[in-house]
Amino acid sequence: MHPAPSVIIFTTLSGLGFGLLFFLGLGMPDVSGWVAFVFFVIAYGLSVGGLMASTFHLGHPERALKAFTQWRSSWLSREGWCAVIALLVMGLYAIGLVFFGQRWGFFGLIGAGFALATVFTTSMIYTQLKTIPRWNMKLTPAMFLSFSLAGGSLLAGQTSLAVPLLLAAAFVQAFYWWLGDKAFATSGTDLGTATGLGARGAVRAFEPPHTGTNYLLREFVFVVGRKHAEKLRIIAFVLAFMVPVLLLVLPFSHFFAALAVLSHLAGVAVSRWLFFAQAEHVVGLYYGKR
Amino acid sequence: MTQLPSSTDRKMGLVIDLDTCVGCHACVISCKGWNTENYGAPLSDQDAYGADPSGTFLNRVHSYEVRPAEGPAQLIHFPKSCLHCEDAPCVTVCPTGASYKRVEDGIVLVNESDCIGCGLCAWSCPYGARELDQAEGVMKKCTLCVDRIYNENLPEVDRVPSCVRTCPAGARHFGDLGDPESDVSKLVAEREGMDLMPEMGTKPVNKYLPPRPKDQIEDQIDILAPLLAPVAEEPKGFLGWLDKTLEKL
Numbered sequence: 001m002h003p004a005p006s007v008i009i010f011t012t013l014s015g016l017g018f019g020l021l022f023f024l025g026l027g028m029p030d031v032s033g034w035v036a037f038v039f040f041v042i043a044y045g046l047s048v049g050g051l052m053a054s055t056f057h058l059g060h061p062e063r064a065l066k067a068f069t070q071w072r073s074s075w076l077s078r079e080g081w082c083a084v085i086a087l088l089v090m091g092l093y094a095i096g097l098v099f100f101g102q103r104w105g106f107f108g109l110i111g112a113g114f115a116l117a118t119v120f121t122t123s124m125i126y127t128q129l130k131t132i133p134r135w136n137m138k139l140t141p142a143m144f145l146s147f148s149l150a151g152g153s154l155l156a157g158q159t160s161l162a163v164p165l166l167l168a169a170a171f172v173q174a175f176y177w178w179l180g181d182k183a184f185a186t187s188g189t190d191l192g193t194a195t196g197l198g199a200r201g202a203v204r205a206f207e208p209p210h211t212g213t214n215y216l217l218r219e220f221v222f223v224v225g226r227k228h229a230e231k232l233r234i235i236a237f238v239l240a241f242m243v244p245v246l247l248l249v250l251p252f253s254h255f256f257a258a259l260a261v262l263s264h265l266a267g268v269a270v271s272r273w274l275f276f277a278q279a280e281h282v283v284g285l286y287y288g289k290r
Numbered sequence: 291m292t293q294l295p296s297s298t299d300r301k302m303g304l305v306i307d308l309d310t311c312v313g314c315h316a317c318v319i320s321c322k323g324w325n326t327e328n329y330g331a332p333l334s335d336q337d338a339y340g341a342d343p344s345g346t347f348l349n350r351v352h353s354y355e356v357r358p359a360e361g362p363a364q365l366i367h368f369p370k371s372c373l374h375c376e377d378a379p380c381v382t383v384c385p386t387g388a389s390y391k392r393v394e395d396g397i398v399l400v401n402e403s404d405c406i407g408c409g410l411c412a413w414s415c416p417y418g419a420r421e422l423d424q425a426e427g428v429m430k431k432c433t434l435c436v437d438r439i440y441n442e443n444l445p446e447v448d449r450v451p452s453c454v455r456t457c458p459a460g461a462r463h464f465g466d467l468g469d470p471e472s473d474v475s476k477l478v479a480e481r482e483g484m485d486l487m488p489e490m491g492t493k494p495v496n497k498y499l500p501p502r503p504k505d506q507i508e509d510q511i512d513i514l515a516p517l518l519a520p521v522a523e524e525p526k527g528f529l530g531w532l533d534k535t536l537e538k539l
Binding site for chain 2: 066
C-alpha cells in the first residue's frame with residue numbers, strides 16, 4: 001500500500017492524542033488549572049491535528065461531513081462519530097478542570113471510553129479489509145490500542161504504567177510482524193484463485209493491460225520501501241519502545257521524559273510507515289506483482 | 291445507504307468467455323469512450339501525450355500464461371471490470387452512502403455528488419475494479435452502462451453495455467444471472483462458469499467461462515514433415531574439416 005503521509009501522520013498523532021485523552025479522562029495525572037490546560041492543549045493538538053491531516057488525502061474534503069451518515073455499516077463513519085463525541089465530552093471535562101478546578105469524573109470516564117473507541121474504530125478500518133491479509137488480523141486492533149495506551153501513558157507522565165505498557169506494545173509489535181509476514185501466504189489467495197485458472201496449471205502474468213502505470217498500481221503496489229524493511233523495523237522498535245523504557249528506568253528528569261516522548265513518536269511513525277509500505281493488496285496479483 | 295440489500299430483484303451482470311476473448315482491447319476502448327461522455331464525471335487522463343501517461347479505465351484486459359503439468363502452455367486474455375458482487379465490500383465500507391447496490395437490478399453504483407474520494411472502497415475491492423479519478427477526485431467504476439441498458443432512445447440492439455456491444459469475438463454476454471432460465475445463466479451452467487477469488491466471500495455476479503481444453507497433438511499432423519527432415523546430418527568439405535578441427539581443440 002502507498003504510505004500516504006496524511007494517513008501516517010493521522011494514525012500516529014491521533015493515536016497518541018487519544019491515548020493521552022484516555023489517561024486524562026481517568027484523572028491520571030490528577031491536574032487542574034494551568035497544568036491541566038497545557039495537558040489538554042497537547043492532547044487536542046495531537047488528536048485534532050491528526051484528524052485534520054487525514055482529510056488531506058480526500059478527493060473532496062469539503063464533503064467530509066457526509067461521512068457521519070453511514071455509522072451502521074462503515075467503520076470510517078463510526079470513527080468519525082467516536083472522535084467527535086470523545087472530543088466534545090472531553091472538552092466539557094477539560095472546562096471543569098481548567099476553569100472551575102472541578103473534576104467531573106462522569107464526563108472523564110465517558111470521554112476516556114470514546115477516546116479508546118476512536119482508536120479501535122480507526123484500527124477496524126484497516127482490519128476489516130480482507131484484500132490486505134497483513135491487516136486482516138485480530139492483532140491489528142491490539143496493536144493500535146497498545147500503541148495508543150503506551151504513548152498516552154508516556155505523555156501523561158504515568159511512569160509506573162508506561163514501562164509495562166511500552167513493553168506490552170513492543171511484544172504486540174513483534175508478534176504482529178511475525179504473523180504479518182506469513183499472512184499473505186496463509187490467506188490462500190494467489191494468481192490461481194484470482195484468475196480462476198489455478199487448477200489448470202501454473203499461472204503467470206504474461207502481459208499487463210497497459211504499458212504505463214495506473215491508480216491501482218500507485219495506490220496498492222508499493223514496493224520501494226520493502227528493501228530496507230528489516231533495518232526500519234529495528235529502528236522503529238528501538239525508538240518506539242527500547243529507548244523510552246531505558247529513559248524511564250533512569251532517575252526521573254523532565255529532559256529524559258521529553259526525549260522518551262519524542263523517541264516514541266518517531267518510532268511509532270516509522271512503524272506506521274512500515275504498516276502501510278509492507279501491506280500487500282491482493283489486486284497486485286493481477287499485475288504479477290505484490 | 292451503504293447497507294447492502296438482502297436480495298435484489300434481478301442480478302444483472304456480465305459473462306466473460308475466456309475461451310473466445312482474443313485480447314483486442316476493443317471493450318476497453320469502447321468502455322472509455324462511452325463512459326467518458328455519458329454517466330457521471332469523465333474518465334480523465336493525466337499526461338496523455340507525455341512521457342508518463344496514465345488514466346482512469348473501468349475495464350482493463352490482462353493476459354496470462356498458463357503452463358499445465360503436461361501439454362503446451364496457453365495464453366489467456368482476461369478482461370476485468372466490476373463484478374457487481376452480491377456481498378460487495380466496497381458498498382459497506384463507504385462512510386457517506388455514495389456507494390450503493392441497487393435493489394431492482396443489483397448494479398453497484400457511485401453517487402458522485404456524495405463521494406468524498408477517500409478511496410476506501412477501492413482498498414476493499416479485491417479485483418481492482420474501482421479507480422479514483424485524478425481530475426475529478428471521485429471514485430469511478432463500471433456502471434454496467436446503466437445509461438444504455440434502459441435507454442429507450444437507443445435501438446434495442448444497443449441496449450447492452452458498451453463492451454458487450456463492441457466485442458468482435460462475442461466473448462462478452464449480458465443478462466440476468468439471477469434468473470436460471472436466462473441465456474447467460476444457461477451459458478454459465480453449461481460451461482461451468484466460475485467466480486474470481488471465491489475465498490474473498492464477495493459472491494461476484496459476473497462469471498468467467500474457463501477456456502476449453504486445447505486439442506492434443508497425437509500424431510504427426512504435417513504430411514510434408516517427413517520430407518522436410520534435414521538431409522545432411524554430417525557436415526562435409528570445408529565445414530566438415532572445421533568441425534573436426536574445432537572438436538580437437
